[in-house]
Amino acid sequence: MKRSVLLATLGGAVLAGGMASAATLDEVKARDVLNCGVNTGLAGFAAPDANGNWQGFDVAVCKALAAAVLGDATKVKYVPTTGQTRFTALSSGEVDVLARNSTWSFQRDTDLKLDFVATNYYDGQGFMVPRALGVTSATELDGATVCIQTGTTTELNLADWFRANNITYQPVNIDSNAEGEQQYLAGACDAYTTDASGLAATRAAFANPDDHIILPEIISKEPLAIAVRHGDNEWGDIVRWTFFALVAAEDYGITSANLEEQAANSQNPEVQRLLGKTDDLGAMIGLDADWAKRAIAASGNYGEIFNATIGEATPIKLNRGLNAQWTQGGLMYAPPFR
Amino acid sequence: MADTAAPADPPFRLSMLIYDRRYRGWTIQIVVFLVVMTAAAWLINNTLENLAALGKDFSFRFLGQRAGYDIPQRLIPYTADSTHLRATVVGLLNTLLVSILGCIAATVLGVVAGVLRLSNNWIVARLLTIYVEIFRNIPLLLWILVIYAIFTEALPPPNAFRGEDPAASMVLFDSIALTNRYTAIPSLHATSDPGSLSLGWGVLISWAAVAFVLAFVAAVIAHRAIRRWAKARQEETGARPTTWPISLGLYVVPAVVLWFWFGITVERPVLAGFNFAGGSNVHNALVALWLALTLYTGAFIAEIVRAGILAVSKGQTEAAYALGLRPGRTMSLVVLPQALRVIVPPLISQWLNLTKNSSLAIATGYMDLRATLGGTTLNQTGRELEAMVLMMLIYLVLSLIISGGMNIYNARIRLRER
Structure with missing residues (x-):
């Protein structure tokens, strides 16, 4: 009897997993709301504002997608996910798309049966230390205690990097970014490590951000990408090209301010195709002609979103760096819309 | 030839399966068995089909792969190069460590608190009542977080011990340093090293x-x-x-x-670089978790002990006093041995609870079974089902061992009726 109870519990847990069917687009349309997996709260990327509305860089992707698919950027249900629950939430069908600072890696893309459709932020793992510690390089951290979130790729990078540099460290495993902040500020760890963007966002929320420095070493490649379930390529295409529409819009100088004017008057054939004036690209992915226009109207083009949520003018103070357009020396490069 | 002919059995009819008491019991058992097995088969089939639909298989091969992450608290040698299996064992040993320490301390605390709650001293009895009610009625996770936060916020970081006029100083003849990361204690070393006994692995x-x-x-x-x-x-x-x-x-x-x-020598912890080195560091994660588990479970055990003592007839105490036994000896020689019979069965449950509650360890970053196998390993390999099944089996076996052992003890102290 005991064994049967055990199996029943297991079966029940897996039952939910089976509900994820192939046609995510139809499901989203029938539900009339997009379930978007986001961070539990990382300033600038995904966090509820004072009014309880989700705002941020990753959230903007959700909004653009909802606008493209459902015609309304507000028809999004934000599902906060932790580093531990995010992929399960996606593969079980709890969320339709995951925009949550998730690193695109071989194992996740293949073994975990996910598809990473596009990188929306090129990042790398860094270290933050208190300025008073007098450390200027991560190689000086021999013997230090380092706070690290469990269940992330950063945990493996940290072990690898310290070994490659032949120095030691003591990890303090923490469950969430908020707990990491508390431990770090209390001095329970000498350094805090996570993606450099996450460090900047965390530091921005400190009482005295200037008392802490982010060390120059970037010890890993962390392409933070938008993920969907493996196997539904149509849905993957929609998410991928909605994001590329935002990147292309910046490339062609389409902003939320001049969107209508560009749609009506632009003589650039690429812009005309993107905004649905000619060629009806939307029909090829099961959407209407105005899908990209609505996506851009939701929160502006990629550059506008970046500047409004995590850019130099915000408390996060991230510069474009690798995330600039390819014409500006960055890696943001949308394939042609034709 | 028998004198009286046995009454002939009536011919078997199908309705007898329900109406005849001889067969009814069997019918019900077989039906229940079939229903349970069908449900189990359906669930297993459903699980396998859904796994196939997701393109995943059910395999424990990941246990042989390189783990790649570090575990700060470990009882057996472990590096990032070790396998997930070894990480699992490290976690299991950590679970056992905190559970055993917790069970011992909670039992001692519970017995003392339970006895003192019955004290004739008004202040002592009321203080213990407050302890029991506060710890019993607030969720364990909150206690773990509060105690860990107190350790983190109230104790000085290691670098406060540095410099000519340090903000913090070591205690007990400069041999122990209480920091907000760990307690650095002296360690013992043998100068004429006799070598080591290898237990394998x-x-x-x-x-x-x-x-x-x-x-x-x-x-x-x-x-x-x-x-x-x-x-x-x-x-x-x-x-x-x-x-x-x-x-x-x-x-x-x-x-x-x-x-x-x-030639045993004592090596004192010395601040070297960022942290203390030389001695042993007992991590606050372990201490905070152990303290929280002890205080929480101790409150429950105190109630069990109090109930057990009250279950012993007052005549026993009076008889002991009449024989001239002092109150302390009356308690330890007359009352407690009899109360044990009432105390032990619920005490087993509390020990099981404590062991299972230790899976909240991740709140303090203590790397127990839940944090290694059910945490990082699960995340890095993406094998949720396998890791969960394995973890449930391990906890199940652990609990069965504890209750099995305690049941043997219970049988030994049981009242022997002649």
């Missing part, structure tokens, strides 16, 4: 430690033999011989001899 135990343990066990056995002899003498002659100097010598002399034989 890379686990080494110094022969010096083995020698000390053996000497202690031998002393315990000898001590008990002496007490038996003293008791026999007492019953024979009425006078109990003084045995404590011999007993003390049994414990102390071998230890001192071994100490000098191995």
Whole structure:
């Protein structure tokens, strides 16, 4: 009897997993709301504002997608996910798309049966230390205690990097970014490590951000990408090209301010195709002609979103760096819309 | 030939399966069995089909892969190069460590608190009531977080011990440093190193430690033999011989001899770089978790002990007083042994609870089974189902072992009715 109870519990847990069917687009349309997996709260990327509305860089992707698919950027249900629950939430069908600072890696893309459709932020793992510690390089951290979130790729990078540099460290495993902040500020760890963007966002929320420095070493490649379930390529295409529409819009100088004017008057054939004036690209992915226009109207083009949520003018103070357009020396490069 | 013919059985009819008491029991059992098995088969089939639909298989091969992450608290050698299986064992040992420490401390605390709650001293009894009610009625996770936060916020970081005029200082003749990361304590080293006993799987135990343990066990056995002899003498002659100097010598002399034989030296923790080095560091994660588990479970055990004592008839106490026993001896010789029979069965449940509650360890970053196998390993490999099944099996086996052992003990102390 005991064994049967055990199996029943297991079966029940897996039952939910089976509900994820192939046609995510139809499901989203029938539900009339997009379930978007986001961070539990990382300033600038995904966090509820004072009014309880989700705002941020990753959230903007959700909004653009909802606008493209459902015609309304507000028809999004934000599902906060932790580093531990995010992929399960996606593969079980709890969320339709995951925009949550998730690193695109071989194992996740293949073994975990996910598809990473596009990188929306090129990042790398860094270290933050208190300025008073007098450390200027991560190689000086021999013997230090380092706070690290469990269940992330950063945990493996940290072990690898310290070994490659032949120095030691003591990890303090923490469950969430908020707990990491508390431990770090209390001095329970000498350094805090996570993606450099996450460090900047965390530091921005400190009482005295200037008392802490982010060390120059970037010890890993962390392409933070938008993920969907493996196997539904149509849905993957929609998410991928909605994001590329935002990147292309910046490339062609389409902003939320001049969107209508560009749609009506632009003589650039690429812009005309993107905004649905000619060629009806939307029909090829099961959407209407105005899908990209609505996506851009939701929160502006990629550059506008970046500047409004995590850019130099915000408390996060991230510069474009690798995330600039390819014409500006960055890696943001949308394939042609034709 | 029998004189009376046995009444012939009525011919079997199908309705007898329900209406005939001889068959009804079997019918019900078989039907229930079939229903349960069908449900189980459906669930297993459903699980396998859904796994296939997701393109995943059910395999424990990941246990042989390189883990790649570090575990700060470990009882056996482990590096990032070790396998997930080894990480699982490290986690399991950590679970066992905190569970055993917690069970011991919670039982001691619970017995003391339970007895004192019945004290005639008004203040003591009320204070213990407050302790029991506060810890019993607030969720354990909150206690773990609060106690861990107190450790983190109230104690100084290691670098506060640095400099000419440090903000913090070490205690107990500069040998112990309480920091907000760990407690640095001195460690012992053998100068004439006798080598190590290999237990396999890379686990080494110094022969010096083995020698000390053996000497202690031998002393315990000898001590008990002496007490038996003293008791026999007492019953024979009425006078109990003084045995404590011999007993003390049994414990102390071998230890001192071994100490000098191995040339044991004490190494004090010294601040080196970012952290203390030289001694041993007991992580706050363990201490905070242990403290929270102890205080929480101790409150429940106190109630169990109180109930057990109240279950012993007051006449027993009065009889003991009439014989001239002091209150302390009455409690330890008359009341508690009888109360144990009531106490032990619910006590087993509390020990099981404590062991399972230790899976909240991740709140303090203590790397127990839930944090290694069910946490990082699960995340890095993406094998949720396998990791969860394995973890549930391990906890199940652990609990069964504990309750099995305690049931044997319970059978031994049970009231023997003749």
